[in-house]
Amino acid sequence: MSEREAELAAELGSELAVRAEKLDAADELRGKRDAFVLDDVVYLDGNSLGALPAVVPGRVEDVVRRQWGELRIRSWEESGWWTAPERIGDRIAPLIGAAPGQVVVGDSTSVNVFKALVGAVRMAGEGRDELLVDATTFPTDGYIAESAARMTGCALRPVTPGEVPGALGDRTAAVLLNHVDYRTGRLHDLPALTAAVHAAGAYVVWDLCHSAGALPVGLDEHGVDLAVGCTYKYLNGGPGSPAYLYVRRELQDRFDSPLPGWNSHAEPFGMRAGYEPAPGALRGRVGTPDILSMLALEAALEVWDGVPVEAVRAKSLALTDFFLECVAAYVPEGRVECVTPVPHEERGSQIALRCHDASDVMKRLVERGVVGDFRAPDVLRFGFTPLYVGFADVERAARVLARTLA
Ligand SMILES: Cc1ncc(COP(=O)(O)O)c(C=O)c1O
Numbered sequence: 001m002s003e004r005e006a007e008l009a010a011e012l013g014s015e016l017a018v019r020a021e022k023l024d025a026a027d028e029l030r031g032k033r034d035a036f037v038l039d040d041v042v043y044l045d046g047n048s049l050g051a052l053p054a055v056v057p058g059r060v061e062d063v064v065r066r067q068w069g070e071l072r073i074r075s076w077e078e079s080g081w082w083t084a085p086e087r088i089g090d091r092i093a094p095l096i097g098a099a100p101g102q103v104v105v106g107d108s109t110s111v112n113v114f115k116a117l118v119g120a121v122r123m124a125g126e127g128r129d130e131l132l133v134d135a136t137t138f139p140t141d142g143y144i145a146e147s148a149a150r151m152t153g154c155a156l157r158p159v160t161p162g163e164v165p166g167a168l169g170d171r172t173a174a175v176l177l178n179h180v181d182y183r184t185g186r187l188h189d190l191p192a193l194t195a196a197v198h199a200a201g202a203y204v205v206w207d208l209c210h211s212a213g214a215l216p217v218g219l220d221e222h223g224v225d226l227a228v229g230c231t232y233k234y235l236n237g238g239p240g241s242p243a244y245l246y247v248r249r250e251l252q253d254r255f256d257s258p259l260p261g262w263n264s265h266a267e268p269f270g271m272r273a274g275y276e277p278a279p280g281a282l283r284g285r286v287g288t289p290d291i292l293s294m295l296a297l298e299a300a301l302e303v304w305d306g307v308p309v310e311a312v313r314a315k316s317l318a319l320t321d322f323f324l325e326c327v328a329a330y331v332p333e334g335r336v337e338c339v340t341p342v343p344h345e346e347r348g349s350q351i352a353l354r355c356h357d358a359s360d361v362m363k364r365l366v367e368r369g370v371v372g373d374f375r376a377p378d379v380l381r382f383g384f385t386p387l388y389v390g391f392a393d394v395e396r397a398a399r400v401l402a403r404t405l406a
């Protein structure tokens, strides 16, 4: 770099740093950062594991020492343990555009994908023996779909989300899609794809792992049939926190879970030999809930009090726009290729940059205090959680990235 070039870069850098400061000062969500336990690392991996909300350790301590340690068995009732899956489901519901009574928390996302897909095929009924799955999906969804297809006697057709409308037909039973692609960060058109699946007389299952807590989903508004998602990314529930299952109210009576455990029985303590499903979202339950993780999640969700998802979306787009601008200013042209769509309506809350030495670059970035992640074979992934990431973080991340790529 010539002296003049270095001067220009420094000027540009200080201009962007000043802009970052102003953007942070004007940010309505700025105060939310204090609700999290953070250090001086720029944490851009909340799309893999959300940061720890400060309220969680104390709550978990109470659950362990008092609820478990002192109340013991009484806590199933007195501490609200038994009803936690539906209570916490109702806490998540507004974040994904669902009215109460349609979301139940429990099990992993993978297990809920299984329940939802097999449940969808069973609802579709005779003559519909084809299952479409997003060919670019996070692998677990593809594995589960393959097994669900085999078990239900369906043929599995992997297609890209864009190919779905053309692939639908009168044999399609169900379609499994991702709202935001885990690798590229592409946001798919949930309203249009849902409408297309319905026009073909089939059922749609949406995986919301990378959208819930980052952008409005509108499940009820768009008539989604079934949806699943994890709670450890933008919902900050903690490592391995339980996932959730949404079953649209009008379908609940017909939802025939392939995992009908005693927790979804109409009368669990009746200890009857025959299975009779509980009404409502409860039907999505299986066995005894994982109380420690579940109540940590419940505490974590308190950070959402008074936070509209629309404000989160607006900040998320501003953060990713600003990151793209800083990367364009600092990183030599051609060194990375952005694989995340630029139009807002096609972008989730992450930026994915492709470069041949991505694995190595991410290791060095982490050493320098900027934490994103690497996704094989060549993607640098940066997730922006609007509740705790600020604009100065974004500017610093792009600056350190440029230095690392040099
Ligand atoms: C889209 C998507 N689906 C599913 C999963 C994971 O499922 P599970 O919670 O069962 O590990 C992830 C990430 O872990 C994901 O990104």
Ligand SMILES: Nc1ccccc1C(=O)C[C@H](N)C(=O)O
Binding pocket: 047, 048, 049, 138, 182, 209
């Ligand atoms: N659950 C995990 C456990 C360990 C490491 C990563 C994850 C992830 O969630 C990865 C994420 N789903 C992704 O989009 O890559």
